[in-house]
Amino acid sequence: MVKLSPSIFGADFGRLNEQIKAVEDCNVEMLHIDVMDGNYVPNIAFGPDQIAMLRPHTDLFFDVHMMVTEPDRYIERIVKAGAQMITVHAEATTHLHRSLMLIKSFGVKCGVVLNPATPPDVLKYVLDDIDMVLVMTVNPGGGGGAFNPTMIEKVREIKEMIGDRDIDIQVDGGVNADNVKSLVDAGANVIVAGSFAFTGDVAKNLDDLRKAADA
Numbered sequence: 001m002v003k004l005s006p007s008i009f010g011a012d013f014g015r016l017n018e019q020i021k022a023v024e025d026c027n028v029e030m031l032h033i034d035v036m037d038g039n040y041v042p043n044i045a046f047g048p049d050q051i052a053m054l055r056p057h058t059d060l061f062f063d064v065h066m067m068v069t070e071p072d073r074y075i076e077r078i079v080k081a082g083a084q085m086i087t088v089h090a091e092a093t094t095h096l097h098r099s100l101m102l103i104k105s106f107g108v109k110c111g112v113v114l115n116p117a118t119p120p121d122v123l124k125y126v127l128d129d130i131d132m133v134l135v136m137t138v139n140p141g142g143g144g145g146a147f148n149p150t151m152i153e154k155v156r157e158i159k160e161m162i163g164d165r166d167i168d169i170q171v172d173g174g175v176n177a178d179n180v181k182s183l184v185d186a187g188a189n190v191i192v193a194g195s196f197a198f199t200g201d202v203a204k205n206l207d208d209l210r211k212a213a214d215a
C-alpha cells in the first residue's frame with residue numbers, strides 16, 4: 001500500500017481550506033509542504049509562519065520538503081510550526097548528518113532529498129539515521145514540470161541500498177496516474193502529486209492515483 005502526500009503547492013490558494021478538506025476526504029496519509037527560499041531554488045514558497053497558520057485547520061501529517069540553502073537555520077521554526085517530517089536536500093546543506101541530527105533532536109522524522117543529477121552514494125553513511133529518501137523526479141522549485149523517467153532506475157538503486165531498513169522512498173515531481181506504477185514497481189512507496197492532484201476533481205485524481213499505484 002502506497003502513501004499519498006498531495007503537494008499543497010499545486011492547490012488553488014483562493015480555496016485553500018476547501019482543497020485541504022478535499023484531500024482529507026480522500027484519506028491521504030500526508031500533506032506535502034514545499035518550502036522554497038528563492039536562493040537554493042529560484043522560486044519562493046511557504047515559510048514557517050504559513051505552515052503554522054495551516055496547522056490549526058487540519059490533523060494531516062505535515063511532510064515538509066525544504067528547498068533551502070543551509071536548512072539548519074530554519075529547522076527549529078519549522079518544527080514549532082507543526083512539521084512532523086522534514087526533508088533536506090543533500091546538495092543544500094554543508095553538513096548533511098548534522099542537519100539530520102538536528103531534525104531528529106526535535107522528535108520529528110527526517111529524510112534526505114536528492115536532485116535528479118545527484119547520485120545515491122551520498123546516502124550510504126546516513127542510511128541508519130533516516131526515515132525517508134525523497135527522489136526528485138523533476139528539478140526542484142516549481143510545479144507542473146515534466147517527469148524525468150531516468151529516475152525510475154535511481155529509485156530501484158536506492159531500494160537496493162536500503163535493504164531491510166525501514167526507510168520510505170518518496171517521489172516528487174511530475175507524478176501522475178500514468179507514471180506512478182513504474183515508480184512503485186521500482187520501490188517508491190510515498191507519492192507526492194501537486195498539479196495532478198489539484199487540477200480539476202481532487203477526489204477523482206487521488207482515487208485514480210491510488211488505484212494506479214496499487215494496481
Ligand SMILES: O=C(CO)[C@H](O)[C@H](O)COP(=O)(O)O
Nearest residue numbers: 007140141143144174194195
Ligand atoms: O517539490 C516540488 C517542486 O520542486 C513539489 O512538491 C511540487 O509541488 C510538485 O508538483 P508537480 O506534482 O506539479 O510536479
Ligand SMILES: [Fe+2]
Nearest residue numbers: 007034065172
Ligand atoms: Fe516537494
